[in-house]
Amino acid sequence: MSKRITPFASRYCSTLDRLKEDIRRKRPGLLRWGVVLQHDNATPHSADLTQQWLQRYGWEILPHPAHSPDLVPSDFHLFGPLKRHLGGMAFETEDDLISESRNWFDNLDVDFFRVGINSLLSRWQKCIDLHGDYVEK
Template sequence: MSKRITPFASLYCSTLDRLKEAIRRKRPGLLRRGVVRQHDNATPHSANLTQQWLQRFGWEILPHPPHSPDLAPSDFHLFGPLKRHLGGMTFETDDDLISELRNWFDNLDVDFFRVGINSLLSRWQKCIDLHGDYVEK
C-alpha cells in the first residue's frame, strides 16, 4: 500500500472504530446480528487496511459498481434538498454555516432518512439489473 494512501485508510478505520463503539452503546444487538455497510470505491474504503478491519469485525459490504455514485443516499436523497434549503443564503463565517446545517438536520423528520435508506434497495436492484450501469431514478 502506498504511503500516500495509508493515512486516509487509517483515518477511515478510526472513523469505523467510533461507529462500532456508537453502535455498541446505542444498538448492541445490531453488532451481534451483523452490520451491512455501503461503501463506494474510494481509496480509503478499498484499501487493504480497511478491508482487514472489516474482515476482523465481520461487517458485510454491499458491492458498488465503479460508475454508480447515485447509489449513495447522500447523492440521490440528501444533497438535493440540502442544496435547495441553502440556495440564496450567504454566511459570514464557517460557524454560521455549521449552525444552519445543524439546525436543518435537527429539524428533519426521521421519515426523511427512512425514505432515503429504503429507496436505496430499489436503486441498488436497478443497478444490478443494468449490470452496473448508471441508475437515474
C-alpha cells in the same frame, strides 16, 4: 509507502469504531448477526487500514459499482435537499456555513433518513436490471 494508505483512512476507521460502539449500545445483539456496510470506492474506504479493520470485525461490504452516485444515499437523497435549503443564502465564513448545515441536519425528521435508506432496495434492483448502468430516479 503504499498507494492505499491515506491520511483519511485512520479517521474513517475511527468513525467505524464509533459506529460499531453505537450499534452495540443501541441495538444489542445486532453485531452478532453481522454487519453489511455500504460505502463507495473512495480512497479512505478502500485503504489497506480500512480493509484490515473490516476484516478484523467481520464486516461485509456491499459491492458498489464505480461512479454510482445513484446508489449512495448522500448523493441521491441528502445533498439535493441540503443544496435547496442553502440556496440563496450568503455566508460570511465557512463556520457560518457549517453551523447552518448542522442546524439543518439537526432539524431533519428520522423519516427523512428512513425514506432515503428504504429507497436503496429499488435503486439496487434497477442497477441489477441495468447490469450496473447508471440509475436515474
